[in-house]
Amino acid sequence: AQSVTQLDSQVPVFEEAPVELRCNYSSSVSVYLFWYVQYPNQGLQLLLKYLSGSTLVKGINGFEAEFNKSQTSFHLRKPSVHISDTAEYFCAVTPADRGSTLGRLYFGRGTQLTVWP
Protein backbone atom coordinates (compact mmCIF):
# COMPACT_ATOMS: atom_id res chain seq x y z
CA ALA A 1 0.00 0.00 0.00
CA GLN A 2 1.02 3.58 -0.53
CA SER A 3 0.87 6.47 1.89
CA VAL A 4 1.95 10.10 1.88
CA THR A 5 2.95 12.26 4.83
CA GLN A 6 3.10 16.01 4.56
CA LEU A 7 5.06 17.04 7.59
CA ASP A 8 3.69 20.55 7.98
CA SER A 9 0.01 21.39 7.96
CA GLN A 10 0.67 25.13 7.82
CA VAL A 11 3.66 27.11 6.57
CA PRO A 12 3.62 30.90 7.00
CA VAL A 13 6.30 32.89 5.22
CA PHE A 14 6.96 36.48 4.22
CA GLU A 15 6.91 37.58 0.62
CA GLU A 16 10.20 37.03 -1.28
CA ALA A 17 11.41 34.48 1.27
CA PRO A 18 12.31 30.94 0.20
CA VAL A 19 10.00 28.10 1.13
CA GLU A 20 10.15 24.31 1.35
CA LEU A 21 7.10 22.11 1.73
CA ARG A 22 8.00 18.64 2.88
CA CYS A 23 6.58 15.37 1.62
CA ASN A 24 7.54 11.81 2.48
CA TYR A 25 5.99 8.70 1.03
CA SER A 26 5.84 5.01 1.75
CA SER A 27 5.61 2.37 -0.94
CA SER A 28 6.87 -1.15 -1.62
CA VAL A 29 7.02 -0.49 -5.38
CA SER A 30 8.32 2.21 -7.66
CA VAL A 31 6.13 5.30 -7.73
CA TYR A 32 5.22 8.39 -9.63
CA LEU A 33 5.04 11.55 -7.55
CA PHE A 34 3.00 14.69 -7.93
CA TRP A 35 2.42 18.07 -6.35
CA TYR A 36 -0.99 19.68 -6.82
CA VAL A 37 -2.01 23.20 -5.79
CA GLN A 38 -5.45 24.35 -4.73
CA TYR A 39 -6.18 28.07 -4.72
CA PRO A 40 -9.08 29.26 -2.56
CA ASN A 41 -12.46 28.00 -3.74
CA GLN A 42 -10.98 26.20 -6.72
CA GLY A 43 -10.19 22.65 -7.73
CA LEU A 44 -6.74 21.11 -7.72
CA GLN A 45 -4.31 21.75 -10.54
CA LEU A 46 -1.01 20.08 -11.29
CA LEU A 47 2.11 21.91 -10.16
CA LEU A 48 4.70 19.32 -11.23
CA LYS A 49 5.31 15.61 -11.47
CA TYR A 50 8.15 13.11 -11.28
CA LEU A 51 7.90 10.03 -13.48
CA SER A 52 11.54 9.09 -14.13
CA GLY A 53 14.89 10.56 -15.11
CA SER A 54 16.31 13.67 -13.49
CA THR A 55 15.46 13.83 -9.82
CA LEU A 56 15.03 17.61 -9.94
CA VAL A 57 11.71 18.50 -11.46
CA LYS A 58 10.62 21.98 -12.43
CA GLY A 59 6.99 23.02 -12.44
CA ILE A 60 4.82 26.03 -13.01
CA ASN A 61 5.11 29.36 -11.19
CA GLY A 62 8.78 28.86 -10.32
CA PHE A 63 8.32 25.79 -8.14
CA GLU A 64 10.61 22.78 -8.21
CA ALA A 65 10.82 19.49 -6.35
CA GLU A 66 13.53 16.95 -5.77
CA PHE A 67 12.93 13.23 -5.67
CA ASN A 68 15.12 11.45 -3.13
CA LYS A 69 14.63 7.70 -3.36
CA SER A 70 16.81 6.79 -0.38
CA GLN A 71 14.92 9.16 1.88
CA THR A 72 11.56 8.51 0.16
CA SER A 73 10.98 12.22 -0.07
CA PHE A 74 9.68 14.65 -2.66
CA HIS A 75 10.04 18.12 -1.16
CA LEU A 76 8.69 21.17 -2.94
CA ARG A 77 10.72 24.40 -3.04
CA LYS A 78 10.54 27.93 -4.32
CA PRO A 79 13.41 30.40 -3.89
CA SER A 80 11.20 33.50 -3.57
CA VAL A 81 7.47 33.36 -2.91
CA HIS A 82 4.76 35.82 -3.84
CA ILE A 83 1.50 36.63 -2.13
CA SER A 84 -0.26 34.91 -5.04
CA ASP A 85 1.36 31.61 -3.99
CA THR A 86 -0.94 31.49 -0.98
CA ALA A 87 -2.77 28.20 -1.44
CA GLU A 88 -3.01 24.64 -0.21
CA TYR A 89 -0.48 22.22 -1.63
CA PHE A 90 -0.97 18.49 -1.88
CA CYS A 91 1.64 15.82 -2.44
CA ALA A 92 0.40 12.64 -4.12
CA VAL A 93 1.81 9.25 -5.09
CA THR A 94 0.74 6.44 -7.37
CA PRO A 95 2.39 3.10 -8.18
CA ALA A 96 4.39 3.09 -11.38
CA ASP A 97 3.26 -0.48 -11.98
CA ARG A 98 0.22 -0.06 -14.21
CA GLY A 99 -1.18 -3.40 -13.17
CA SER A 100 -1.65 -2.47 -9.53
CA THR A 101 -4.32 -0.21 -8.09
CA LEU A 102 -5.29 0.96 -11.59
CA GLY A 103 -3.24 4.12 -11.24
CA ARG A 104 -5.04 5.39 -8.15
CA LEU A 105 -3.60 8.52 -6.61
CA TYR A 106 -2.95 8.70 -2.88
CA PHE A 107 -2.90 12.19 -1.40
CA GLY A 108 -1.26 13.68 1.63
CA ARG A 109 -3.30 15.80 4.01
CA GLY A 110 -2.13 19.05 2.50
CA THR A 111 0.04 22.01 3.53
CA GLN A 112 -1.46 25.46 3.71
CA LEU A 113 1.10 27.99 2.50
CA THR A 114 0.34 31.55 3.57
CA VAL A 115 2.51 34.34 2.21
CA TRP A 116 2.49 37.58 4.17
CA PRO A 117 3.46 41.00 2.78
Place this chain on the structure above:
Amino acid sequence: NAGVTQTPKFRVLKTGQSMTLLCAQDMNHEYMYWYRQDPGMGLRLIHYSVGEGTTAKGEVPDGYNVSRLKKQNFLLGLESAAPSQTSVYFCASRVGHSGANVLTFGAGSRLTVL
Protein backbone atom coordinates in the same frame (compact mmCIF):
# COMPACT_ATOMS: atom_id res chain seq x y z
CA ASN B 1 -13.18 25.45 -22.24
CA ALA B 2 -12.64 21.71 -22.12
CA GLY B 3 -12.53 20.23 -18.67
CA VAL B 4 -14.51 18.77 -15.80
CA THR B 5 -17.78 20.41 -14.77
CA GLN B 6 -19.53 19.72 -11.49
CA THR B 7 -23.11 20.61 -10.61
CA PRO B 8 -24.36 21.91 -8.29
CA LYS B 9 -21.60 24.04 -6.79
CA PHE B 10 -23.38 24.43 -3.46
CA ARG B 11 -26.17 22.51 -1.77
CA VAL B 12 -27.70 22.39 1.69
CA LEU B 13 -29.57 19.26 2.71
CA LYS B 14 -31.44 18.10 5.76
CA THR B 15 -30.53 14.79 7.38
CA GLY B 16 -32.20 11.95 5.52
CA GLN B 17 -32.67 13.77 2.22
CA SER B 18 -31.23 12.43 -0.98
CA MET B 19 -29.38 14.14 -3.78
CA THR B 20 -27.16 13.54 -6.78
CA LEU B 21 -23.98 15.32 -7.79
CA LEU B 22 -23.22 15.38 -11.49
CA CYS B 23 -19.78 15.33 -13.03
CA ALA B 24 -19.34 15.87 -16.75
CA GLN B 25 -16.12 15.80 -18.75
CA ASP B 26 -15.65 16.58 -22.42
CA MET B 27 -12.11 15.20 -22.85
CA ASN B 28 -13.14 11.64 -23.72
CA HIS B 29 -11.39 10.37 -20.59
CA GLU B 30 -11.87 6.75 -19.62
CA TYR B 31 -11.25 7.04 -15.89
CA MET B 32 -13.32 9.15 -13.52
CA TYR B 33 -13.13 9.63 -9.76
CA TRP B 34 -15.08 11.11 -6.89
CA TYR B 35 -13.12 12.46 -3.92
CA ARG B 36 -14.19 14.19 -0.74
CA GLN B 37 -12.07 16.83 0.92
CA ASP B 38 -12.29 17.51 4.63
CA PRO B 39 -10.10 19.88 6.68
CA GLY B 40 -6.84 18.24 7.67
CA MET B 41 -7.74 15.01 5.86
CA GLY B 42 -6.62 15.72 2.32
CA LEU B 43 -8.57 14.06 -0.47
CA ARG B 44 -10.10 10.67 0.05
CA LEU B 45 -11.38 8.52 -2.78
CA ILE B 46 -15.06 7.61 -2.60
CA HIS B 47 -15.70 5.72 -5.84
CA TYR B 48 -14.15 5.53 -9.26
CA SER B 49 -14.91 4.26 -12.73
CA VAL B 50 -12.58 2.75 -15.33
CA GLY B 51 -15.04 3.09 -18.19
CA GLU B 52 -18.66 3.40 -19.21
CA GLY B 53 -20.87 1.03 -17.24
CA THR B 54 -18.23 0.24 -14.59
CA THR B 55 -17.78 1.49 -11.04
CA ALA B 56 -15.63 0.48 -8.07
CA LYS B 57 -15.26 1.39 -4.41
CA GLY B 58 -12.54 3.63 -3.09
CA GLU B 59 -11.41 4.28 0.46
CA VAL B 60 -14.64 5.77 1.88
CA PRO B 61 -17.59 4.42 -0.15
CA ASP B 62 -20.16 3.94 2.62
CA GLY B 63 -23.29 6.06 2.23
CA TYR B 64 -22.63 6.83 -1.45
CA ASN B 65 -23.61 5.27 -4.74
CA VAL B 66 -22.37 6.05 -8.24
CA SER B 67 -23.30 5.41 -11.82
CA ARG B 68 -21.51 5.79 -15.15
CA LEU B 69 -24.17 5.26 -17.77
CA LYS B 70 -22.43 7.50 -20.27
CA LYS B 71 -18.68 7.84 -20.73
CA GLN B 72 -18.74 11.60 -20.15
CA ASN B 73 -20.83 11.56 -16.96
CA PHE B 74 -20.16 10.23 -13.49
CA LEU B 75 -22.93 10.65 -10.91
CA LEU B 76 -22.50 10.53 -7.14
CA GLY B 77 -25.62 9.85 -5.10
CA LEU B 78 -26.43 10.21 -1.44
CA GLU B 79 -29.53 8.15 -0.62
CA SER B 80 -29.97 9.36 2.96
CA ALA B 81 -27.69 12.27 3.79
CA ALA B 82 -25.96 12.45 7.18
CA PRO B 83 -24.11 15.36 8.82
CA SER B 84 -20.88 13.36 8.45
CA GLN B 85 -21.24 13.78 4.70
CA THR B 86 -20.82 17.54 4.97
CA SER B 87 -17.78 18.08 2.78
CA VAL B 88 -16.42 19.44 -0.46
CA TYR B 89 -16.68 16.90 -3.25
CA PHE B 90 -14.33 16.85 -6.20
CA CYS B 91 -14.67 14.95 -9.42
CA ALA B 92 -11.62 14.17 -11.52
CA SER B 93 -10.85 12.36 -14.73
CA ARG B 94 -7.84 10.99 -16.58
CA VAL B 95 -7.30 9.67 -20.07
CA GLY B 96 -6.14 6.18 -19.08
CA HIS B 97 -5.17 4.05 -16.12
CA SER B 98 -1.46 4.76 -16.18
CA GLY B 99 -0.42 6.60 -13.08
CA ALA B 100 1.69 8.86 -15.28
CA ASN B 101 -1.45 10.44 -16.67
CA VAL B 102 -2.49 13.58 -14.85
CA LEU B 103 -5.84 13.99 -13.17
CA THR B 104 -8.03 16.89 -14.26
CA PHE B 105 -10.22 18.18 -11.43
CA GLY B 106 -13.53 19.95 -11.35
CA ALA B 107 -14.05 23.08 -9.24
CA GLY B 108 -15.80 21.22 -6.44
CA SER B 109 -19.28 20.91 -4.93
CA ARG B 110 -19.78 22.10 -1.39
CA LEU B 111 -22.40 20.08 0.45
CA THR B 112 -23.76 20.89 3.90
CA VAL B 113 -26.00 18.43 5.71
CA LEU B 114 -27.94 19.88 8.64
